[in-house]
Amino acid sequence: MIKISLLFALFILFSSFAFSQNIQDKKVNYSYIQLPAKPFQSGTESFAVTVSQDFKQRNQDSLDWYENRLKQVQEERKLALEAWNNQKVEIERTYYTAMSNWAKLVKEGDTTAAKPADIAYGSCPCIPDPNKPFLTDSLPVESLTKMIKITKFDRTDGGAQINLAFQGFDKGTTKEKRTTTGRYTYSIKYKHPVKVTIKDKDGSIAYNAMFPRSTKFQTFTTQKFKSPYDFKLWWMDNEETFWEQRQKDVFNDVAAGLNGMLANDFGYPTKSKQTEIYTAKDKNHDYTDLLEAFQKTQDGMLQLASDRNKDAAMDYLGSAVSQYQTILNESNINDKKSRINKKVTAAIYCNLAECLIWMDDFSQAELYLNKAANLGVGKYKRHGNNLKPFLLSQKKRYAANQ
Secondary structure (H helix, E strand, O other): OHHHHHHHHHHHHHHHHHOOOEEEEEEEEEEEEOOOOOOOOOOOOEEEEEEEEOOHHHHHHHHHHHHHHHHHHHHHHHHHHHHHHHHHHHHHHHHHHHHHHHHHHHHOOOOOOOOOOOOOOOOOOOOOOOOOOOOOOOOOHHHHHHHOOOOOOEEOOOOEEEEEEEOOOEEEEEEEEEOOOOOEEEEEEEEOOEEEEEEOOOOOEEEEEEOHHHHOOEEEEOOOEOOHHHHHHHHHHHHHHHHHHHHHHHHHHHHHHHHHHHHHHOOOOEEEEEEEEEEEEEOOEOOHHHHHHHHHHHHHHOOOOOOOOOHHHHHHHHHHHHHHHHHHOOOOOOOOOOOOOHHHHHHHHHHHHHHHHHOOOHHHHHHHHHHHHHOOOHHHHHHHHHHHHHHHHHHHHHHHOO
């Protein structure tokens, strides 16, 4: 009886496999032109960059403080030295008077007279000069302006204006760490805040704030040293060049971060993406039409980077959508043996959503993703969940550019 039940179960299982379509995942790697999230309202596609060194007054204030403090120290040192010299004269007078009296007693034959202690002047006063102030280096304005880019924009006057106002380089803390091998490393923090102002062609403000990336301390970790004293010796020889290099590092970091923001908000960067488009294969059914629709989908996606309006891709994608919708007329989600059963139907829903996103029909794309999820086939539900954030992002960018 047990053998019969087992054989029956195996028969059912293999029968199910015999009628189960093999969904094929075809990966498509393609590129597309991303629309700006916050396009210039004037429609300008040119820009120019200016750089402001707002830290110059801070440098001057530091120099003024240093000069005033240096004069104060020099005056204090002069007065202290004069007082020490006057005290030295009094000490010598007292000493020589005592020695004179002692010599007189000795001459008179007093053998018990105690000789005065040797003269002691005390330490000569030495008030050190104040430490020289740290000054932000002058900026390499020309090279900085060339670092800034907006993807697909021309660099020329008469368009958008970008101003970078550097506020001044700040040193942060230095933290010592002892490694497991007994060596020492040092984490040194620094930053150089930059205020970024972006104006549209008509003078309206598109952005005006401290660039967030520049306000956060960066950390440089030194090489390993045998002892803290080896670090101090290294620091004596390398402090100046160390801070010069860190200031250069900041320029590169700010430029990279700002270029990313400019590309995302205002530019038209070419992006790469990989997705999956589904076809099916089964010995009992012909899926030539599904393969044809896939080919149209792929051809359309491969044309997306040709132009911003996606004109070259629309015919392919539109034809693919029509073919997918025609195939769906056969959908029978309650019959596993049907050509367009539940799994194939869910896969086609995902394919349709992929196409419709690029046709800017976001409502229909979302509708098909919801349909795929409602069928309860985990693979295609996950596909939809992974695709929805991209769909919403594209929808927002599309709306911003209308």
